[in-house]
Amino acid sequence: MTMTVATTSRPANRRSPQRATPAAGQSGLDIDVRLVARSIAQAVLEVLAGTRPVHQLSRSLDSECYVSLQHRAALTRKHAARSRGSAQPHRSPMVRSVRVCSISESICEASIVVAEEQRCRAVAMRLERLEGIWQVTALEIG
Template sequence: MSVATASRPPIRQGAQRASASSGTRRGADTDIRLVARSIAQAALEVLAGTRPLVQLSRSLDPECYLALQHRAALTRKHAARSKGSPQPHLSPMVRSVRACSISESICEASIVVAEEGRCRAVAMRLERTDGVWQVTALEIG
């Protein structure tokens, strides 16, 4: 005698891991990717001259803020020296974001951003203090 049961597709190993992780952890990972995405796009807009740097003052620690300010000034100086009419900058488009949790309050993210003629890589380390994510290391390729 056989008992008929509904056939279920086998559960993939990745699906088991996703369901085994806590919902808050997955939510935090999504949150950090969104934060990293917006900060990376804003930083590249600062370098392009289409966004004021002061808008990132709360998202960057003082060392990263000064480094981005210096690089933006150098970019403007170089653009002023180059001959020809300046082309309007198009807004950079974030293609992908990958985040890796180091601990509960530290994450690292890598972002690929497409600009008009090239793609760029952005790497950042984010640390949560008082419930707010702040960039403590920023590298823009």
């Protein structure tokens, strides 16, 4: 159900709120990239939590990002083993928002906000379309 409110006049300096629309020349690629970024961010945090094996992201991450995530997950497991009494470090991550900026037709950058039980985290990634598949070539997890 939508509600429309009509006004007789609007001050010149006040703009009406509008949803962002794709810029001229862009297709539905932004929507696809948002979905890809969302699922990769969710999967990355599940890897850090130890609830998903890192090899499931082998097609989605380039080799440098893959090795880096593998290393960080190992460090996270080692830290969790030292403090055994605590709960899992990253339980139940939920993606709250995804913002995508198109650099070119085959390169996008995304920022994702992920909520966990105790805090929110930021994930930033650069995605490049290689042979028709979006692949993360840079990944930062806050």
